[in-house]
Amino acid sequence: MAREPGGELDLIRKIQLRSGRVSDSASRDSRRASAVTLGIGDDCAILQSPAGHELLVTTDFSLEGRHFDRAAHPARSVGHRCLARGLSDLAAMGATPLAAFLSLALPAGLQRTARGRAWVDGFLDGLLSLARNSGTSLAGGDTSAAPGQHILADIVLTGAAPRGRSLRRSGARAGDALYVTGSLGGSAAELAQLLRTPRRFRSALPENDHPHLFPRPRLLVGQALRRRGLASAAIDVSDGLSTDLHHLCAASGVGAMVEAAALPIHALAATEEDGGLALVLHGGEDYELLFAARPTVRMPRTVAGVPVRRIGRLTRSKRVLLERDGRTEPLDSGGWEHTL
Amino acid sequence: MAREPGGELDLIRKIQLRSGRVSDSASRDSRRASAVTLGIGDDCAILQSPAGHELLVTTDFSLEGRHFDRAAHPARSVGHRCLARGLSDLAAMGATPLAAFLSLALPAGLQRTARGRAWVDGFLDGLLSLARNSGTSLAGGDTSAAPGQHILADIVLTGAAPRGRSLRRSGARAGDALYVTGSLGGSAAELAQLLRTPRRFRSALPENDHPHLFPRPRLLVGQALRRRGLASAAIDVSDGLSTDLHHLCAASGVGAMVEAAALPIHALAATEEDGGLALVLHGGEDYELLFAARPTVRMPRTVAGVPVRRIGRLTRSKRVLLERDGRTEPLDSGGWEHTL
Structure with a gap:
């Protein structure tokens, strides 16, 4: 019909x-x-x-x-x-x-x-x-x-x-180090620009540096982390670092301490008033990988060509905290919550 | 958020x-x-x-x-x-x-x-x-x-x-017999009733005899046809017999001759003016199985407890025809076309 x-x-x-x-x-x-x-x-x-x-x-x-x-x-x-x-x-x-x-x-x-x-x-x-x-x-x-x-x-x-080797959210332990690939906040920053001046982006090319319009899923990084046994747990940063970190911590039964100064900030976000911290923590849709590794693992600076940054550690307490300017504050989940 | x-x-x-x-x-x-x-x-x-x-x-x-x-x-x-x-x-x-x-x-x-x-x-x-x-x-x-x-x-x-044993649309040959499970037209007939008097159906129970509201997918029939090697090709009647038969014929590179008198008509459709033929041919959403079998196969009357009816045969010509009251006419596809 x-x-x-x-x-x-x-x-x-x-x-x-x-x-x-x-x-x-x-x-x-x-x-x-x-x-x-x-x-x-x-x-x-x-x-x-x-x-x-x-x-x-x-x-x-x-x-x-x-x-x-x-x-x-x-x-x-x-x-x-x-x-x-x-x-x-x-x-x-x-x-x-x-x-x-x-x-x-x-x-x-x-x-x-x-x-x-x-x-x-x-x-x-x-x-x-x-x-x-x-x-x-x-x-x-x-x-x-x-x-x-x-x-x-x-x-x-x-x-x-x-079989049995897929990375999961649930494999992390207290004492593990916490890492993130690439940089964060770029997607939310580009989206804000896009909504202000959509015409600029009508023919967005090359597709290489558009963290919101053309994110690049970290397939080779994830495969290398699994193959080389580097990660104890992993999740992608789709809902925002704060939300996805809560997911990883809940699944692993741990808490986390994130060092604000260590967070890799995308250049597009760094021009924000707060230096981009809100977008980095809560912006979402960066499609980077957030993962944990045993403290004994010697993490390379790049995996599959993508920079990897240590941003904190996992803790025995179930609390998710942010260490910033020498002070510690709760890092509440502030991103999207929609993954079944 | x-x-x-x-x-x-x-x-x-x-x-x-x-x-x-x-x-x-x-x-x-x-x-x-x-x-x-x-x-x-x-x-x-x-x-x-x-x-x-x-x-x-x-x-x-x-x-x-x-x-x-x-x-x-x-x-x-x-x-x-x-x-x-x-x-x-x-x-x-x-x-x-x-x-x-x-x-x-x-x-x-x-x-x-x-x-x-x-x-x-x-x-x-x-x-x-x-x-x-x-x-x-x-x-x-x-x-x-x-x-x-x-x-x-x-x-x-x-x-x-x-592996390699799934039934497909493409396995039929000219000379194969054509079969359908259960009866056809019931879903379209019940839908028409439903749209006329929706209140009657608000608490439709038992779920056993509601061909439109609670269709029963023929899982056990399909599994038995595969396991017992009875079918050469199969498709479900979701878009209407005429449309789905065209799909099966196109995939197998054959035509078909359907005998109108052999079609199993659901009781709900049989009260229509034309005896239910239009609903049987084009109604759709019956979720019965339409399948072909080599002419040498001795088809049981029921498979997994569901009646199976021979409704025609597949032919070398690529045309899909309906034999009715001694005359032959083209059976055009008249149902939904939406399966990718």
Whole structure:
């Protein structure tokens, strides 16, 4: 019943055609090629988990008006971020991505306008470009007309890690050191700029230095931490350092002491009045990795080419504290809380 | 930032608490208990695909205003149907369900009203009751506030089947016989009744004979067809017999001849003016299995307790035809087209 030109079937064909190209490119990598036995076009996709591996699954909404703003975010960024959220969850567990499944609902009539079609093309470009770069096949999903005027996406990421070796939130102990990759606060700072002057970002390129628009999930870092046995627990900084640290502490049954002076501040955040501290602690969506390591581990300065900074330690008390200018204060959870 | 009472965090806790009970019940089944190593509460869920098995994945939107109507569908039915759609996809491939992942976005304020909370409870009751009955663990997902006034759900189902043995749409050959389970048209007929007199259905119980409100995915039938090598190709009747038969024929590179007189008509549809034929052919959402079998296969009358009816045959011509009162006419695809 949805076979008008520019309708649902056209959308499916467009996705099939383009995701086919992803599979072709992925098939040069024999391990990954074997992951998706059957892609789009049957009742289910069929995946093979590599021998001796466990399978990881994560799902993330990208809803217009909640997770992005069509007036502010370029379509390419929305597609990139849609996939990046799930890839970052895989990164936090040290996994390798296998396949993604995209559920996409578009408002009625969107694809009947040139502007709407360009939006969908940009969205798929952003998503499939990151899929290619991360070795992720788009193996299926669902499409629908949206019931209202908002674009609705939900993405499932599957990945693999050697059985029993995935990094978890729960492995840290009191006495472990606390680390973070890259720098924090950049995403929230760029978002604030974006909402002030959206036009500046319409053709945001290169994609290398846009911590909000084009975050780079730390897949290789997570895999190296797991492979080299460097981390005792890990989580990605999606909801904000303060919130995600509370999650890690709760799962591990420990507290934490964070040294404010040690926090790596993104250049875009450092120009804030407070030096960027609020954005670093609570901004969220940095998609860096926050992880713990036994005190005896000699942590390299960079892992997989990404700087790693020691920002504190885990404690026996269940309290999460911030040490700042010689004083200690509670570090309350101040970010988003939405991960199931 | 969403920690008001009745907010997102409360929803997550409610789901965690209830899905925990599902896991407890599933843990009595040792094979399934081993499937979900790590459920809700980390960056990803961890699944173990049973040895020698491949993993199947399917995703389905359930969007208010598109897939259900809050005024007409009881909440319990919405939850049941949300899971049933994915289970039926697994059934069509002969798979056993492992774990489900629910992404759920609720309109702002819904959970602050008693009626809204009752809706969410009913929805989860329906979903988790079918999860329990089908041995499916709820292992994760995502929650969000919805951007508009519509309830938005997306569900992922994972399942397992012995490697290389999943039933596919593509295995049929010209000369194969065509079969369908149960009866058709009941769902569309019940939906029409429901939209006329929604109040009659507010407390629809027992759930046994409501083809639209509480469809029963044919998991055991699909598994038996696979295990006993009875089917050469299969698909579930979600979009309507005519549409799904076109999908099966296209995937297998064959045509079909359907005998109108052989079609099993649900009692609710049989009272229509045309004897129910339009609803049987195009109604959709029956969640029966449509499958092919080699002409040499002796098909039992029932499989896993469900009647199986021969409704035609597959042909070398690529045309899909209906034989009716001695005349042959094209059977055009007349159902929904939305499966990626």
